[in-house]
Amino acid sequence: MTPVVFIIDDDQAIRESLQSLLRSVGHEVQAHASTRDFLAAPRRDAPGCLVLDVRLPGQSGLEFQRALAQLGLPLPIIFITGHGDVPMSVAAMKAGAIEFLTKPFRDQDLLDAVHRGIALSEARRDDAAALAVLQARYATLTQREREIMTMVAAGQLNKQVAAQLNLSEITVKVHRAQAMAKMQARSLPDLVRMVDRLSLR
């Protein structure tokens, strides 16, 4: 899937120059004059990153960064600014920006940052996709299988699980095998990792 680089800057000349630069190295680019335009525009579901001017009309870049995090849009952000002071860049980086560039900047610095941003976005998407698969598998488990899977992952022996749930050891074994099959876990440690990932403990 081709990644998309989003640009939000109220200065048209800056938008055009950034667009040209990013396209010249083969990126797909979408430029917007404001954060509202960006949110209103249809977005393709693809990895990408956001090049954002700190000083925007209306909502400032830093506020928008927080709003994006709340919206659950996991786009890595590269800030560009005409007057970067240290406290502002520190605040941006703390809030999760991956780069803070002061205009005018070296093109390579921006391209590197965009590259990193896209890589991060792809990794996040892969991660999210993997989690979605696990969640889908977990959804197919019965209540009893979920219970037993969690207890086994916590390190309890079949015998202990059976005693606690008032079941025979054989029954526990069957449920456990069923759960591992549905979760497609190849081994016990594999199952433990899946439980961790699903944050069941």
Add this chain to the structure above:
Amino acid sequence: MASLLFGLALAAPHAQTPLAGSEVLLPAYAAALVVIELVTGALLLALFSVHRILAVMLLAAAYLFSGLMAVPWALTFPGVFDAMGLPPAGPQTTASIAAVRRLGFALLLLTYAVLACRQTRRAAPRYSGMVIAACILAVFAAAAGLAVLIIRNDALLPRFMMDAATITVNWTYFAVLVAAVYAATLAILLLRGWSVLDLWLTVVTFSLLIDILMLSFISEGLRLSLGWWAGRLYGLVAAMVVLLVLLAQTTALSAQLTRAVAAERRAREARLLSMQALSASIAHEVNQPLASMVTNADAGLRWLARNPPDLAETRAALERIGREGLRAGRIIDGIRAIFRKGGQERAALDLNRLLQAVLTRCEAEARPHGVTLELRLGERLPPVSGSAAQLEQVVSNLATNAFEAMSGIKGRPLVLRITSHAAPEGEVQVSFADTGHGVAEEQRRHIFEPFFTTKPEGTGMGLMYCQSILEAHGGRLWVEDNVPHGAIFHFALPAAPGAAAPRDIAA
């Protein structure tokens, strides 16, 4: 004055009625007189230290002298301080002291009137402290010397008193002399007095005239009579009037000064803030096209480096660079226009008057820096044409710079000398010469550039602003070294077209 005459008429018929035993009131009267006159003298000296008019110092000396002489007068008054065991003074002592005191005061007052009405003679500011000290010392020495001389040599004194209460004809002659001096003073003040102080001094002189008439003629010189006391009362009221006028003036002046200082500080903070805002916005405005040009150039290079090179994209990038260059130029034009905008309201200005107005405000600022302001305004300056507000800003900026250039320097006099003169080729030139740190050679090249500053809290906009204003007025600003210390900032402005050299064009 009518009420004074009314009082005189009321007291006159009973003037010779003796008030037996009223000596006991004398110490209270004398104490009040001494305090009032000394405080008045001190306030007048304070007034002198501000205005530096020598006549005011003479008036202060008059009050100090009179106040000091009242001390031996009261101490030698027959039958008052005997109980304290003071040796009895000779029969002529008290009257002679009174005579010297009155004559001295009257003569100093006359000198004041003569000098004040000429309205000239300012002491050099640097020496005003020394002048005040010398004045106080001289008055003390004169008062003490005369008192000692009179007390020691009672036998040699002219006969003013027949006995403890009655005067001789000598006192009558003397009273006529003093009355004549007062009359002359009164005449001068009435004819040529200008200030509020002069107005009240007229009243004071008049009441002192009544005082001496009451004392010497209407009461026939009978000590401790009703007329004698009435005269005293007039003298006391006269002294109090000047004191009250001075106190009122001093209070009003200090309130005014406080307000002026606060207003100036607020104005300067506002200016500084707007300067900071302006420079930040200039930086941002110019930075945008710059950033865009750099990015376009980078993009163009990358389009060219592709295989095959994308010439259409490269051309588009180059066109954007051109457009952005023009945009930056327009922004800079806009900034210039901001400075020009105010300059379009041109009026004929008297630079001397403008300098005086601004520097009066700056005087309060100079004091904490320990800087003396010297204003040497050239005569017959042609008017210049310009915006008063902008040129005031230039003058105020240059003065503030000079004060700051001199702050923290010890061991040499700190002087800001501001001169104005009509230069050849129809220009008016103004110079600000300080004795501060001066401008180093490498600073001189950058000193008019924006954002160049040597001050920790400077914006680096002040001199650039001054220069752009002066250039918008067709003038120039330059700097040279002062000898042996400091710098001189000069500016020159062309005279208003078609102006001869009238000095009283309204600012």
